[in-house]
Amino acid sequence: MSIGSLQELTRNATPFCETLFRQVWQDFIKFDKKYGNDDYRSVFFGTYCETLLWTLVQLENFSNHNPDPIIKKRFAVLKRSSLAQILLQYDTINRQSFTVVTMALVEDFINAICEELFGKTFPKYSISIQRLCDRIFPASQDKFNRLYSLYLVRNTLHNNGFLKILKNDFNLQIGSRLYQFRKGQQLTFTGWQDLFIITGDLISVITELIENPNILGISKIKHTNALEIDTGVLLNN
Numbered sequence: 001m002s003i004g005s006l007q008e009l010t011r012n013a014t015p016f017c018e019t020l021f022r023q024v025w026q027d028f029i030k031f032d033k034k035y036g037n038d039d040y041r042s043v044f045f046g047t048y049c050e051t052l053l054w055t056l057v058q059l060e061n062f063s064n065h066n067p068d069p070i071i072k073k074r075f076a077v078l079k080r081s082s083l084a085q086i087l088l089q090y091d092t093i094n095r096q097s098f099t100v101v102t103m104a105l106v107e108d109f110i111n112a113i114c115e116e117l118f119g120k121t122f123p124k125y126s127i128s129i130q131r132l133c134d135r136i137f138p139a140s141q142d143k144f145n146r147l148y149s150l151y152l153v154r155n156t157l158h159n160n161g162f163l164k165i166l167k168n169d170f171n172l173q174i175g176s177r178l179y180q181f182r183k184g185q186q187l188t189f190t191g192w193q194d195l196f197i198i199t200g201d202l203i204s205v206i207t208e209l210i211e212n213p214n215i216l217g218i219s220k221i222k223h224t225n226a227l228e229i230d231t232g233v234l235l236n237n
Contacts, residue, residue, distance in 0.1 A: 013192030
C-alpha cells in the first residue's frame with residue numbers, strides 16, 4: 001500500500017472517530033449529571049474520552065505527515081517503499097493500541113458492574129457479559145454478540161488476525177455493514193473505520209446496560225481510575 005493511500009484511509013476514518021468521541025462525550029455529560037464524578041458510570045465515559053482524544057491526535061499526526069521527519073532523521077537514505085512499510089507499522093501499532101486500551105477499560109468497567117450486581121467478578125470477559133445478558137437482556141444473543149465483538153477483534157492481535165477462540169460463529173449487523181465472525185478465519189475488518197463502528201456499537205450496548213433498572217438500582221459503582229473532571233469545550237466545528 002502506498003503512503004498516499006495510507007494517509008487517505010486515515011483522513012477518511014477521522015470523522016468516524018470524531019462521531020464516536022461526540023457519542024461518548026454526551027454519555028459522559030449525561031451520567032456525570034446523574035451520578036456525579038465519583039461513580040464509574042460517569043468516570044468510564046470521561047476516561048474513554050481521553051483515549052479517543054489520543055486516537056484523534058494519532059490520526060492527525062499520520063494524515064499530516066508528522067511521523068515523516070522523525071523517521072527520516074533516523075535514516076540517511078530510505079527508499080519510499082521502506083518508508084511506506086514503516087508508516088504501515090506505525091498505523092498498525094496505533095490500531096492495536098486503540099483496541100487493547102479500549103477493551104482494557106471496558107473489561108474493568110464490566111467487572112465493576114458485576115461486582116455490584118452479583119457480589120463477585122468472573123474469570124473471563126465472556127462469562128461476565130453472558131451473566132449480564134442473562135440478567136438484563138434475557139434471550140438476546142445479539143446483545144451478547146455486540147458486547148463480545150471487539151473483544152474477539154482484540155484477541156486476533158495475538159494470532160496474525162485469525163479468530164481462534166470463538167465457540168459459535170455469528171454475524172454482526174451494524175447499519176448497512178455486516179461483520180462475519182468465523183472461527184479459524186482471518187478478520188478483514190480491522191481498519192480504522194470498522195474499529196470505530198464496532199466500538200460505537202459496543203458503547204451503545206454499555207449505555208443500555210447502565211440505563212437498565214437492574215443497574216439504575218445500584219447507588220454507586222466504585223472505581224480506581226484517576227480522572228480530572230473538566231467539561232471543557234466539545235470539538236470545534
